[in-house]
Amino acid sequence: MNPEDQATRPDVPADALRIESMDLDAQGIAHRADGKVVFVDGALPGEWVSAQVHRKKNNWEAATLTAVHRASSLRVAPRCPHFGLHAGACGGCKMQHLDASAQVAIKQRALEDQLWHLGKVRPELILRPIEGPAWGYRWRARLSVRHVLKKSEVLIGFHERKSRYVADMRECHVLPPAVSALLLPLRALIAGMDARDTCPQIELACGDEVIALVLRHLQPLSAGDQHKLRTFAAEHGVQWWLQPKGPDTAHLLDPEGAAPLAYALSEFGVGLPFRPTDFTQVNPHINRVLVARALRLLQVQRGERVIDWFCGLGNFSLPLATQAGQVLGVEGSAALVARARQNLQANQAAARDGQRFAPTEFVVRDLFEMSPEQLVRDGTADRWLVDPPREGAFALAKALAAIHQARTGAEGAEPLPAGAAGWQPPRRIVYVSCNPATLARDAGLLVHQAGYRCSAAGVVNMFPHTAHVESMAVFDRVDAVNDGGTAKLA
Structure with a gap:
């Protein structure tokens, strides 16, 4: 503790720690006088605390909060009696003691830090966070x-x-x-x-009804x-x-007469039936806003072709089909591709008067083994929607970068794949991420090796009270004619 700080805080013990920030595991971060980092479970930025150390390494210590001498103004009483540091406490949430708006700010800072430290990328615009109900959201x-x-x-x-x-x-x-x-x-x-x-x-x-x-x-x-x-x-x-x-x-258990499990994206007039073991977003309130913003940022025109990578059961593909000229959905799970095809057919059959679905195709492909040759075979698309799992879309970004490096004659670049002469990369990519570390890695490839700029990025608070960071980033091709630009991204 700084001696001057101690002099003005006589109620704070001399060995107390001042919490400077919070990490992605919702631990408070402090430094001892010798510079050693201390991670303190249960502590919040700005607080003066005492903590019990339970693990020591040469450069850091892990500790658990034992007393708060000066509390943060952002500290709140947890709603759930099972949340806390006590024996038997539930591990489902990590941030119930922190004001919900402050949770979002910390996640935004974590996203920006990861983009810079891991990818050396700074977004030109910080998008307003997507927020929703803080309680009862986990469907x-x-x-x-x-x-x-x-x-x-x-x-x-x-x-x-x-x-x-x-x-x-x-x-x-x-x-x-x-x-x-x-x-x-x-x-x-x-x-x-x-x-x-x-x-x-x-x-x-x-689902909406089940x-x-x-x-x-x-x-x-x-x-x-x-x-x-x-x-x-x-x-x-x-x-x-x-x-x-x-x-x-x-x-x-009893299939006869069972109501279908499904959710609707009413803004686009589509519904998506699913099996309970299929992947769907945990938070339906946020998902509706997420899809709407992603499509708004993508700025799809009627005559354009769009590829939805990691398309799942069609969460983005079907809304895209109401706006684009042609849609290709690519997914590694054959079961989800089958579900996406069924959902497309069901929505086409139930289309309202005047509702139009663009020609849409779904294919099965291992996107973790993507190559420049396969990218070219999938054809030119004006825009991409990328929504990978936690592992990110490294192979996809790497294939895109390889083609750009070959075209620009970069040292050590592989030759252009066959048929690439007329192939063009997308003008805009909207990347939806559930892991800021893999987003940052892929963003570094797109910006520094594939010819893109990061036009915007922001957090999506899909999991309030947890340390999970969902986010969205927009990448525009540097050599493309400005067809929207950051002026329209806010």
């Missing part, structure tokens, strides 16, 4: 199930903080209220089943257990799916 969740013999009860929920044990959750405020209210009834249900020791997981998937619960069971369920599930479904208005093995084996 997708994987809940662990554990029959604890010593306690003679079943636990259902997220894992404890920094532990493989299941938290003793009786309520959860990031789940929809109707689902939170099911936690204790679900515990009683599983406890009364013959299969209480062979059901390790319940996966939640909510709450689906996928029960993972390691052994066949008895007739009595199936009867209990049906009784529970009728009483609580849920839909049971059973999953005996991998995700592809999930099936409805």
